[in-house]
Amino acid sequence: MSKVITVQRYDNNIQLFFHITNNGVVEPILGAKVYLRLKHRETEQQYERQVEIVDAELAECRYVLTREDLETVGTYDTEVETHYLNGTVLSTLDS
Numbered sequence: 001m002s003k004v005i006t007v008q009r010y011d012n013n014i015q016l017f018f019h020i021t022n023n024g025v026v027e028p029i030l031g032a033k034v035y036l037r038l039k040h041r042e043t044e045q046q047y048e049r050q051v052e053i054v055d056a057e058l059a060e061c062r063y064v065l066t067r068e069d070l071e072t073v074g075t076y077d078t079e080v081e082t083h084y085l086n087g088t089v090l091s092t093l094d095s
Contacts, residue, residue: 012067020059020082022090030056031085036063038076045072051080 007014019026020034034051047069054060061080081091 007065007070009070009073010067011070012065014065016063016065017054018061018080020061020080026059028057029053029059029082029084032056033083034061035081035083037079037081038069039078040072041075041077043072043074 016036020029020032021027032053034053036049036051038047038049039045049063049069051061051063054062079091079093081089083089
């Protein structure tokens, strides 16, 4: 399920917390890498940021928005992509 958040231009240190799930079930993501992709709806400018894994057993992740992330005002579509050690890549866009 997607969430809508509102942030102000040039705000920084806004923390986004989320859990990685597979078919709604939290599974450990030991050794995985998680990326957050943001795409501006109007300009199609894209960003990819690596996300911090706070607790791999609970698949809890965190990303802290920076001033650079919020430099361009507008609406962004997001994707979270998880790269597992076995080479599997799962994306929020796959569902």
